[in-house]
Amino acid sequence: MRLLTYRQNNQENLGFKYDGKVYNMEAFGKAIGKSLPNSMLEFIDLGLEKAVEIGKDVKHASTGDLSKCEVSQNDFKVLAPIPKPRKNIIGIGLNYTEHVAESARSLDTDKALPQQPVIFCKPTTAVCGPDDYVLLDPKLTKQLDWECELAVIIGKKGKYVENAKALDYVYGYTVINDISARDCRRQGQWIVSKGQDTFAPMGPEIVTADEITDPHNLNLWLKKNGVEKQNSNTKFMLFNVNDLIEDISTVFTVEPGDIIATGTPAGVGAGRTPQEWLQPGDVIESTVEGIGTIVNTVKEVVR
Structure with missing residues (x-):
């Protein structure tokens, strides 16, 4: 459905x-x-x-x-499919090889491939809908960036989930744009960079797992003002959906309605030469094959 x-x-x-x-x-x-x-x-x-x-x-x-x-x-x-999640969104960083490389060049992250999933959280108040504004607060950031991602919706409670059975815990999939303020990282902590209001536009729908033949072979791409900036496939994830659910469920219990943003491929603004940052009026289109497209416009916060 x-x-x-x-x-x-x-x-x-x-x-x-x-x-x-x-x-x-x-x-x-x-x-x-x-x-x-x-x-x-x-x-x-x-x-x-x-x-x-x-x-x-x-x-x-x-x-x-x-x-x-x-x-x-x-x-x-x-609206966003889950306008008010019960728990913070679970984000995964550095989950595509080329994005690891571009982040190491531009954001001073480790150039070595992660040996375990890099996990962070986005507050529930970061969620906005597929046509809502992404808010840019110039007093907080001058380096607003985009990250098109496949999001996984958990369908049942699980702890220490076996890798081979992990997809049994998936309810469905949606599109998420992990908006990031690159100049708001604080001593290695990402929540200020990732967790500002409207920094998790998602939608337009949840496509249930029975409708997605293989979540590990979906094209995903992003356009800014009609120009393609990201284009990849989920088969290039370092840690696939099975791996992520297995790992996350060893840390804390996954529950129905939990949202996992599985990471973004290369092509973010920080990794480009010269670097590109989102500006008021910019239109971002994030697409995942078989699920749909969300279109969000950047709007400046005046305070």
């Missing part, structure tokens, strides 16, 4: 996309005689099996049943 959260008439709702149209999940449940929630996290809590079941119901639903729950596009805004 392709699941999304949208706001209509000042209310957040859970929807799904089918044949290019958006439908309300709760209303669809009523149409087919099933009780379904109206929030993404509540639906994720039901498990991937329930999503697969409802996906089949959608495909077999009558035109009449679908028409009862189709969402009007009036006063309609797509």
Whole structure:
């Protein structure tokens, strides 16, 4: 299924996309005689099996049943799929070989390939939607940068997850742009650089794991003002999704609704010659094959 959260008439709702149209999940449940929630996290809590079941119901639903729950596009805004995660987003740094090299050149990080995943966090308040502004506070940063990434949504609780079984814990996937203020790192700590408000635009939907044949062979790319800046494939990750879930779950328990941003390939602004930084009015398009595109415009904060 392709699941999304949208706001209509000042209310957040859970929807799904089918044949290019958006439908309300709760209303669809009523149409087919099933009780379904109206929030993404509540639906994720039901498990991937329930999503697969409802996906089949959608495909077999009558035109009449679908028409009862189709969402009007009036006063309609797509939000981040999980507008308010329960926990901080789990970020992975330096997870593509060429990005390790460009970071070593431009950001003074270690040039050696990581032997374990580099883990950091982004606060839940960093989340914004697929068409929202990315806020640039010039009193905090002059070096605002982009990072297109595949994000993994966890679907069930796990501790010490075996590598071979790790994908069983994945609920789905979405797109995330790990916005970074390169001049806000503090003695090796990244949260000020990575965790400012709006620094985690994500969406436009969660595509459930049954719809993604191989998360380790997805093209991903980013454009700034229509010009391509990043273009790679998830097969080049140093630590794939299995590795990340195995490692993270040895540190802390993964739970339904957890978000893992799996790292970015080369082509960030800091690694370019000359370096490029995002400016007010810049438009960033982040795309992952099979999932979709998020488009965010940079806006200056005045304070």
